[in-house]
Amino acid sequence: MLFRSVSHLRAFAAKPNEGKPVAIHFDFFYRPVAIEGDGKVERLIVERTKLDGGRAVGTGEMRTIDCGLVVSCIGYQTPSIPGVPHDDNAGRFASDNGRIAPGLYAVGWAQHGPTGTIGTNRPDAFAIAEMIAADSGGKGSERAGRAGLDALIAARDIHVTSFEDWRAIDNAEMARARAGAPREKFVRRHEMLSVAKP
Numbered sequence: 001m002l003f004r005s006v007s008h009l010r011a012f013a014a015k016p017n018e019g020k021p022v023a024i025h026f027d028f029f030y031r032p033v034a035i036e037g038d039g040k041v042e043r044l045i046v047e048r049t050k051l052d053g054g055r056a057v058g059t060g061e062m063r064t065i066d067c068g069l070v071v072s073c074i075g076y077q078t079p080s081i082p083g084v085p086h087d088d089n090a091g092r093f094a095s096d097n098g099r100i101a102p103g104l105y106a107v108g109w110a111q112h113g114p115t116g117t118i119g120t121n122r123p124d125a126f127a128i129a130e131m132i133a134a135d136s137g138g139k140g141s142e143r144a145g146r147a148g149l150d151a152l153i154a155a156r157d158i159h160v161t162s163f164e165d166w167r168a169i170d171n172a173e174m175a176r177a178r179a180g181a182p183r184e185k186f187v188r189r190h191e192m193l194s195v196a197k198p
Helices: 002-014 118-136 145-155 163-175 189-196
Strands: 030-036 043-052 055-066 099-101
Touching: 030 055, 163 189
Parallel strands: none
Antiparallel strands: 030 043, 043 055
């Protein structure tokens, strides 16, 4: 992953200017603290970080960056679940190649931490599915399956977003797109769900 990041940075540096006054600055070891401005983005407040046991922690040293646009892309940490082994430093569940405990598995970022892409996590999903099948010893057909899951969801009064609901959200996002844009994403969960379940 580090090699790929360095390769991207070198590719940026090697691009010809083509007469356009463009400058890109990469400031490492900072984390966003606040976005400030009078009705619009005017500055970003960041905190200097340092590595402590493999994790980035704040130092208390603040810096202000004047700007007019903020694009959020700051990673992810799998939240812990009481009673489930969790590696706080890596931001993922503690597992043996995805097997946390008998009948309990993790995949993707929950297994590896926030690295890679959808494409890199897809093979892991297949591997975990095969692991589950092997661990069940062929007993999967004796279980309630989807009907059992539906019954459990209903018993716990959990509201599920179906594929049809997702289609409604997808159509709504495309319908509200600005000129020249393919869609306008919902940024508030309640607005998105109100479209799925009006």
